[in-house]
């Protein structure tokens with residue numbers, strides 16, 4: 001089977017075939033397991049606190065400009081689940097890079113690996129992510145190896161704000177155990193593979209703009225931690241934060 005990962009800039013794939021552009025996935029289209037709305041999250045909060053939250057989210061959006069929030073980290077770190085919810089809170093589109101690659105190739109990630117190997121997948125991944133980054137602002141969840149590729153990392157640094165969801169081995173293994181669609185893990189003992197990937201990749205993920213612990217807690221708590229970290233990085237406190245800050249200084 002011939003699998004093409006299309007390049008939207010030329011309209012052609014690696015084999016020179018012309019393929020129609022892949023459609024974009026938006027948070028509202030993703031379907032299953034809908035993330036709670038910000039309003040739902042805020043039940044029980046005073047109007048004042050709600051206003052503060054909205055103000056902070058608006059400031060984050062403003063500070064982002066056209067940049068994308070790019071979630072990076074190992075398989076099982078929660079990039080897609082956290083990314084969907086984060087996009088919903090920020091009222092930004094959510095895009096999953098692996099889903100876009102599959103759409104562009106007309107084949108699953110496993111099929112691409114099996115038919116053409118990892119380096120072919122990385123070439124397609126680099127092109128698809130470079131294209132997606134032109135469409136910011138948005139929340140973009142990437143596959144675990146994307147940020148490790150030098151060129152993909154450079155594109156993310158140029159057009160995105162990267163968030164490393166850092167998780168312990170135990171948490172990663174528990175989460176990936178639920179899916180068998182990852183070719184790198186299917187190739188050997190998942191624990192050994194994951195340990196090796198942690199050794200190789202953690203020093204590179206550490207270049208991310210922001211790092212958040214992806215603990216074994218409900219995803220909405222991780223989303224809250226990501227929003228706090230983004231606000232701190234972008235200098236987006238609320239008026240209340242500032243007053244609080246001034247009080248602390250005194």
Ligand code: S3P
Nearest residue numbers: 074075098109143144145182183
């Ligand atoms: C990979 C991670 C996968 C997918 C591919 C390769 C990796 O994505 O891109 O199987 O190299 O770590 P997830 O991190 O979303 O599982």
